[in-house]
Amino acid sequence: MKLETVDIRQAASAADIVYESLRKAIIEGELAEGENLRQDQIASMFNTSRIPVREALSRLEQNGLITTERYKGAVVAGLSIEEIEEIFEFRALVEAEVIRLAVPKMNARTLDIARRHCEEFGGEPNSAKWGEINRNFHYSLYEAARRPYYLQIVRVSLDRIDRYLRAQLTLTDGMNRAWREHQGILDACIGGDADRAAELTRDHILGAGRALIVFLEETRAHGD
Amino acid sequence: MKLETVDIRQAASAADIVYESLRKAIIEGELAEGENLRQDQIASMFNTSRIPVREALSRLEQNGLITTERYKGAVVAGLSIEEIEEIFEFRALVEAEVIRLAVPKMNARTLDIARRHCEEFGGEPNSAKWGEINRNFHYSLYEAARRPYYLQIVRVSLDRIDRYLRAQLTLTDGMNRAWREHQGILDACIGGDADRAAELTRDHILGAGRALIVFLEETRAHGD
DNA sequence: CATAGAAAAGTCGGATCCAATATACAATCT
DNA sequence: AGATTGTATATTGGATCCGACTTTTCTATG
Known part of the structure; x- marks a missing residue:
């Protein structure tokens, strides 16, 4: 028997989903420049804990879309x-x-x-x-x-x-x-x-x- | 009174330290291509938990220095x-x-x-x-x-x-x-x-x- | 003896809990 | 009143715990 196999492990992690959603929201301007991104708030939006949110924010920072400051949080990055x-x-x-x-x-x-x-x-x-x-x-x-x-x-x-x-x-x-x-x-x-x-x-x-x-x-x- | 002021906020998080150490080890070739990076092994090396390690690994992956696979772990990336x-x-x-x-x-x-x-x-x-x-x-x-x-x-x-x-x-x-x-x-x-x-x-x-x-x-x- | 299947160990992603720090605000002193 | 200090709350960073999945090892059976 031959089956069309599908890789079920596309298993985009929670962090992936949060990252992509936030990335889209930022580049489309839904999140305004300078806007605060609270980990708790985002976590509850996605029905998840803060852990995947933190990973997503870390990636966004690497790509320059947000800036974070220790114990202060993340804001949508603006450009001069x-x-x-x-x-x-x-x-x-x-x-x-x-x-x-x-x-x-x-x-x-x-x-x-x-x-x-x-x-x-x-x-x-x-x-x-x-x-x-x-x-x-x-x-x-x-x-x-x-x-x-x-x-x-x-x-x-x-x-x-x-x-x-x-x-x-x-x-x-x-x-x-x-x-x-x-x-x-x-x-x-x-x-x-x-x-x-x-x-x-x-x-x-x-x-x-x-x-x-x-x-x-x-x-x-x-x-x- | 004038004091020599020092910025006491050591702005480097544990994740920053782990990231920089691993980055250095990879680009200097101390970690060989294809080598496995176990989260708790690295965590114990730095006397920390796996959380900062995970964040560091996530950043390394963004920069192409490692590749990760779900439930399998991270390996030092090789280039064709x-x-x-x-x-x-x-x-x-x-x-x-x-x-x-x-x-x-x-x-x-x-x-x-x-x-x-x-x-x-x-x-x-x-x-x-x-x-x-x-x-x-x-x-x-x-x-x-x-x-x-x-x-x-x-x-x-x-x-x-x-x-x-x-x-x-x-x-x-x-x-x-x-x-x-x-x-x-x-x-x-x-x-x-x-x-x-x-x-x-x-x-x-x-x-x-x-x-x-x-x-x-x-x-x-x-x-x- | 080889092999299929089950059990066990190892690893990772995520949830929850705790500690460190910042901010807002009230209390106090000049 | 204004400035300063103490406190309460909010938020982040890190530790520990748990469930999911993979890999390995062990065992039973042909």
Whole structure:
């Protein structure tokens, strides 16, 4: 007898679940910058003890999403203008290289998936979904590079600024511009022009970063 | 009355201490690849309970130094040839950029410190100290870039391959070559030639990576 | 003697309990 | 009244205990 076996031990630990939930809540902006995270409170939300919560918080701190102070607790991390600039500069460097490495390895299927994500992006005015769609588009192209180490770092970098990006894109009219630039990047990939795809990706990220900085300097100057 | 004030809050938790100790032991190769890490064994070593140990292990896993499996425990992570290649490629990209950004900001003091680290490197045949000296040299130059985010990522990347690097450099004669290349990089920095410093750094890292791969393919092929 | 199955030991993840520290607030003194 | 000190509460970090799962060992049986 042959059975379709399923690995029942997906056994995501409680800590995994808490970690993923909090990560999602932070990058989507549900938990505001500076907000306190009480271990007890989180534990009761998830019907668990504080132990897995502490492990989750420890991981979040490693990834820069929260800061903790001994005997004081955890707060959602905010980023200074300088830190945001640095992260965008870094992303521009790394993601441009990733897509340069990816283009020669792309096949029709990759490009087709990316094209669908790109179109999806155009017709979607919902900001909550925007972040996911944006990620899907970029990652669908990056995957072809077969560079898991790069991608993991890109993911962590993006996590830290996703929240700000979304705010800026929905409040200003950055989404149309982002869409056009995505189309340009996709065209370069289809044409097999790795250098051009890299250059456009770099400009796309740096441009978004500059727009975000301008936006933040305005809002932060006028007190929220 | 004036007192010499001392911060009595020894800000290091037990988990911090365990984490740093294990990290050091792993990157210095004292804990061999594949070695099992038992929680209560480590706990008794540090005269503590398993709780801080678990937190330390969780952080080590986030940084890729160990892998854990539910109910089975943690083992020191090994890297495949492909993973090592990818990390070197990544380091070459990022560290070249960091030094390019750093050169225009270097002052006499920075260069003097770097020069001393470089000389120290030449006269030191002890492999245990080599890793530290190598790091000091590179970081003393990188610091000038004032890019904490880049540097943190460089640090984590280096942690993962430090062990292999050291093995290769002591068993083959890579140290003299590394020393010469360090001198070249330092000269470019002194001359204020950012592009040249970046190019040399890139070559330095990629060259070390290639040498390491050759070394590993030999040793791994012939069983240990 | 080999092997399947049961029992025992070892290990990990999570719950609960205790200690250390911080914060808020009331009491006291000038 | 204002500042300072003591106290009560809240919160975190660590220890111990318990249940789940894996691995190993032992035993019984063909």
